[in-house]
Amino acid sequence: MRRARGRSIAAALLLGCLSLAACAEDAGNGNGTGTGGNGGTATNGGTDPTEETPEARVGLAFDVGGEGDQSFNDSAVAGLQQAIDEFGIESQKVSPNDDGSNRAELLAQLAEQGFNPVIAVGFAYDEVIADVAAEFPDTTFAQVDGSNAVFDGSSKGPNHTGLLFAEEQGSFLAGVAAALKTETDHIGFVGGVDIGLIQKFEAGYVAGATAVNPDIVVDVQYISPAGDFSGFGDPARGKIVAQGMYDGGADIVYHAAGGSGGGVFEAAAEADALAIGVDSDQYNTVGDPALQEVIMTSMLKRVDVAVYEFISSFIDGTVEGGTDIIYDLEVDGVGLATSGGQIDDIQDEIDSYKQQIIDGEIEVPTTP
Amino acid sequence: MNLVRRVGLTLFAPTLALIVALAISAIVILAIGESPLVALRELFNFGDSSASQIQAVTVILNRAIPLFLAGLAVSIGFRMGLFNIGVEGQYRLATIMAAWVGSAIVLPAPLHLLLIVVVAMAVGAIWAGIAGVLKVTRGVSEVISTIMLNFIAIGLASYLLTGPFRGTPEGSLTIATEDLPESGRLASLNGLLGQLGLAQPRTDLSGFLIPAIVVGVVVAVVVKRTRFGFDLRASGLNPAAATTSGVNAKGMVVKAMLISGGLAGLIGLPDLLGDTYHYGTEFTSGLGFLGIAVALLGRNNPLGIAFGALLFGFLDRAALSLQFAGIPSQVVTIIQGTIVLAVVIANEVARRIAIRQAERSGANLPTAGPPAGEQPATVAT
Structure with missing residues (x-):
């Protein structure tokens, strides 16, 4: 036993010496190699030979x-x-x-x-x-x-x-869906951190829910205050907050809490209730079939579309600069995911609200 | 002979720790399918031009300055046998108070800077002092109280930031206090670099480098060369013996916490005075906890802490060049973690060897009592 340990320490020492030696060697001849970009970075997907390779x-x-x-x-x-x-x-x-x-x-x-x-x-x-x-x-x-x-x-x-x-617009539809689906007329919102960006989600969600049912009860809670970003990565606290809402009578909880959302789904599964995901189609990304069942829909924020379109317009040379590009319902930059089919029966009503927002008939607030 | 052995023993621990940490990191890098040699090269890849090399050094120094101050703050407590985990909360609260006072008042430049520094140190000291007073009057372990005070400090700072001290309008995504006026800002050292004939770095070399060095020297002198420092070390090594020899143990606890907190108050100032000019939601957090690692690494010795802070700064900078080489930046976190663990273990190993040697020499020479007591002391300090 003691012998084995001695040997492993010796092995560790040897390895250390090797890497040190390598370092010394490298200092001698490695100066010429340029900075970065020399490993695992370049990617070249099927380039069309008729096209010039873009400069981006x-x-x-x-x-x-x-x-x-x-x-x-x-x-x-x-x-x-x-x-x-x-x-x-x-x-x-x-x-x-x-x-x-x-x-x-x-x-x-x-x-x-x-x-x-x-x-x-x-x-x-x-x-x-x-x-x-x-x-x-x-x-x-x-x-x-x-x-x-x-x-x-x-x-x-x-x-x-x-x-x-336009997170508030997508969240409005999430609020509409929650208000149409709730059986207790009581829903909840869990925000990750109490900052302006997340308040946009809350404002839209509450507006959407009250548009369907003015008497609906919406519990709103943030996991951490501004300045403390732990609320975006704390599933345990996300679960506790959501549990409190389910225990209090809410049957659908929408989260805008990043990594803490996993806890919200767990609480929903335990309470035999529903939850709404955020940013990406969490029905597909959550991975656990038991949690998949509780994800009624997700408020999609198409960061992928924005990034892709920006690169594409850069290559076309059409980037204007000095301005904002806003991804809203009209360009499907935000919206509701339909994976799992749980909101298929109310899709018509959601679409009607969506159209009203696009037409400007409904003005969605950005602050609660 | 004795001197050689002692120096050898002092260098043995960190060297062993570094080798073991590098070996473990190499294994981890191999395990994720990357080359440890590439990683090592990137650690030392400061770029080809002198401008980019100066820039790399600037980045390392700018990162090392707050870590050094954090390490110093923690080390004062350690010397006393006090575990001040509350450095995090102390500096966050100190920084927001200093930012607010600094932005609310306009004074001639040197006075303005001095006022901000005094406010920061005072707030840090008071916050740490609470834990000290609780310990001597109520026997509350400072480990528990400082952890709890961290939560309160961070919550309080959040409240102040979003409420009374808010300088940004409603609706903006990041929240910050008002910017400091010109007179409350500290000039960078880039002008000095220019006078030395060096290339200008892209970012500012923090002007707080010089005060930080001064603080380090003062702490070293106070701890090593004054009555107070002796009492501090004595209380840390053997509280009972210190009390018997006339040291006021309770007073020392409060004083040590006050000094530790006062130093903690300085941690946020390099950024506040020289870079952001405000405290906000994006202000660098976590430096207080890193300070614990840096103090462990430097074995509570100001020079050692400086090395520890520079090492962390060096590794931190490498996180970027590693990513450009396709190696995940988390590797750096792993290296930092293994180094700290290895240092702690190596210190313990070295301490045991020292004790064993002392015992052996004690057995051979019954009169050599004092060195036997002194050996572990030099390792512990």
Whole structure:
């Protein structure tokens, strides 16, 4: 036993020495190899020989949470992948460190290494993207969830495009669906973090529900206050909050809580009630058949469409810049998922509300 | 001979820790199907031009400064045998109060800066002091109270930010306090770099580098060379003995917590004074917890903490170049974690070896009593 341990320590030491030696060796001859972009980055999907290879090298900077969140960030990846498949472009995906302190450096390095366009995913880039865009005027930037306009009235620059979503419109339809489906006239909303972006979801949802039934009871609760982003990644607390709503009589709960949503689904399954997913079609991404059953629908936010269309317009040379592109119901930038078929019977009514929003007959509020 | 052995022992632990951590990281990188050699190259890949190398160093230093201050804050508690886990809450609360006071008042530049620093240190000290007072008057473990105070501090900071201290209008996605006026901002060191004939980095080298070094030196001198520092270390090593020799143990607990909290108040200032000029929802969080790791890494010695902070900054920068080489940035988190674990284990191994050696020499020379007591002490400090 003791001997075996001794041997494994020796093995570990040996490996360490090897890697150190490799390092020393590398310092000698490795200086010539250029920075980055030399492994696992280039992708070349079936390029049409009749077409010229486009110049776009897309840099995609994730929000904290990064690739693999089965939601927001992965939707951006899907859009990028579609562009890669279609145009055969090169791309580079990067995530910030856990506390997001290197976001500016992330964008700047992408721009510096010649990636163009650079797409930042998330409003969290608000604080830094204007400076970086000014520093690299020849690079085209886009920001999912971040408006080009700054609150003081200025712009984030002519080379920055905001890719915004009318979350309140999609959430309105989610509220309509919930109000039509509820048997207790009591529904709930779980927000991840109490910030403006998530309040848009709440405002639309409540407006939609009360449009169907003015007397409906809507419980609203946020997992964490502004400044504490743990509410987007805490399924345990998501479950507790949702449980409270189900125990209180709600039978459908809509969540806009990112990774905490898994807990909401679990609470729904235990209470034999229903839940509404968010961002991507969570019926397909949740993975667990028991949880699939409780996902009545999901409010889709087509980040993939926005990312794909932006890359495509960059290649066409039609990016305007200095403005926002808004993805709303009219262009199907937001909407309800139908996987699972649980809202098929009320689809006509949902479509009628959708049409009224598109026609401007219903004005959906953006703040609660 | 004794000196050689002692130096060898001091260097043995970190070296062993680094080798073990690198080995484990290499295995992890192999396991995810990437090359450890590429990873190692990217760790040291600072770019080809001198501008990009200066930029890389700037990024490392800017990251290391708050980590160094956080490590110092935690280490003061450790020296006393106090585990101040509340550095996180202390600096968050200190930063928002400092940001608010700084933006509400206009003073001539040096005074304005001084006021912001004093507010930050005072708020941090008071918040940590609560835990100290609870410990001496009510016997509440500072581990529990500082964790609980973290929740309160973060909640309170959120309330202040979204309520009375809010500087951004309703409806904006990120929430922040009002920006500091010009007189409350700290100039970057880029001008100095220029005078030294170095290339200009793309981002500003934080002007807080110099105050941070000064604070480090002051802490080192106070702990090593003053009566107070001696009492602090004595209380940490053997509280009973310290009390017997006339140290006011209760007073020392409160003082240590106040100093620890005051240092914690500085953590947010490099960003506040030199980069963002406000506290907001996007303000860097988690530095207080990283400080615990940095203090462990530096074995509570200011110089060691500086190395620990630089190492973390160095690894943090590499997270980006690793991604450009197709290696997930989480590898860096794994390396950081294994290094800290390995350092803790190696310290323990070194301590045991030291004790065994001391016992052996004690057996051979019955008169060599004092060194036997001193050996573990030098390892522990």
